[in-house]
Structures are given as C-alpha cells and as structure tokens.
Amino acid sequence: MSSQIIKENDLIFLILDEKRRWLVQVKSGGNFHTHRGIIEFNDIIGKNFGSVVFSRPFETQGYKFYILKPLPSDYILHMIRKTQIIYPEDAGMILIYSGIGPGSVVIEAGSGSGALTCILGNFVRPNGHIYTYDINEKSLKRTKQNVMKAKLDDVITVQYGDILNDYFEQKNVDAVVLDMATPWSAVKKVKNYLKFSGTLVSFSPTIEQVKKTVLSMRENDFIEINTYELIKRKIQVKEKATRPEVRMIGHTGYLTFGKKIKNMKNPYREQKPKVPKTIDMNNMPFRG
C-alpha cells in the first residue's frame, strides 16, 4: 500500500468546492494562493491524505480545503494541457480493451499534452514502459512536464518521433495507441512493432477518420476490429431533482481496437476444388 502521509514533493488534489480544485505539488516552506486565502504547505506536510486544511490568514479567510490523493482521472483533467486530451472514460476503455497493465510495453503517438501517457504509465508500473512520440516540440515539452509532475519518468520515455516516417527500435510491444489526425496512414508501419495478438488502439474524433482506419486495419490483416463510442452522464442528486446534469460533454471520440494476427491461407478450404456451377439437367422433372 502506498504511503498515506503527505511528504515534500507529493502531488495533492486540493478541493475547495465542486468547481474549484487543483493538482498541487507540495514544497516545504512554499504556499499556494487562491482567492479564498493562502494554503501553507507546512500546514499540510505530515498530515494524512484525506485530511482538511484551512486557508491563511485564519482570521480573515479560514476556508476549509480537502486534501485527497490524486487519481489518474485527476491527473488528466487538471494537468497542463493545450491539445485535445483523452477523457478518463475513454482512457479506462483503452486500458481494459487493450489489456495494458503492469509490465506492458506500449508505443504511443502522439503525446499531445501527455494526459493519456500518464494514465498508461500509471498502469504499467512497476516494470512496464511507455514510449511516447510526437512531432511537435511544444507537445513534447508539455508531456515531459506532466510526466515529471506525476512522477512517472521511470516508466515513460518522451521522445521526438514521427510515427509515419521514422523507424522506432521497440519490437514485440503489447500495444500501440494512436491519437493523431491520420491514424490510417500509420497502421501498416505500427504493425511491425506489435507482437502477435498485440492490440492496436486508435482514438479519433470523427467517423471519417474511423472508416479509413478500419479499412486500413482490415487490409493489414488485423482481426477483432471493433469501434466504440462512450457517453458518460453525471447524475445530479438533489432532494427533489435527481436526474442527469443538464450540461454534459456530448462527444469525446471513437475508439477502434484491433488485434495483430499471424495470418496464413487455409490449405484445407481455400484450395478445395470448386463445385461446378452448372446444374445437371438429366432426369429433372419438367412441367408438361
């Protein structure tokens, strides 16, 4: 079990209310300014996750903040981000339907803001690895920052790399995860990195991208190709108004999964002599 005591450099999830919540790194002697007062980190270090802290100055502010241990979903939604990121529900499906878990080795393109990278890194620990590639220097910088902040740099390598044109040295990886504009152009190439029975996952916001990707996966002998869309609805619970919240994210993207197979022709069925298409008319009864 991981430590419950908050230490120097730990990340905490600081919550004031439903809307105001932050992912913060605790530094001895440092503080965090909010419009409801200042949180002194020395008031937090040594406390248990799951405690509360009050903002200073106590006399004029003194608001109560909750301190939780961040979950992967908190990393995603509260990290530094500039690109469209993967949402927690989609990340959950990626994990379950790809089989990515402790010990898995994964190639990801592109890194974007590193939201999915951090989720994957969190799940392949302690002995797996994520190799994430991007062609955009700003994305690489942001991903590196987020990976460091989440303390996942021992299981994640962030590197410049063009999945369409460069050659990566990883072989027999358990999964390749694509979140980029033209995933269909990468299918043939990434197949070489995957082990047999490994999973290719592609996340795309539009159906046009999905169609091209699925066709390319079929052409490249992937099997078990399936596409899904997840719709998550949060339920508001009130005394006389318990129902789905009015505002929601209506669409995140489509997830396509497929498996690499070592295909071969079927020597028993595909070479069987074909049954002649002509019909023998001898002895057929005819109407008079």
Ligand SMILES: C[S@@+](CC[C@H](N)C(=O)[O-])C[C@H]1O[C@@H](n2cnc3c(N)ncnc32)[C@H](O)[C@@H]1O
């Ligand atoms: C939507 S973002 C990925 C977001 C990421 N999944 C996240 O959760 O933060 C798409 C990224 O793909 C990168 N990209 C586009 N083409 C690429 C290629 N050929 N090779 C590697 N990365 C590429 C872009 O630079 C961009 O940063």
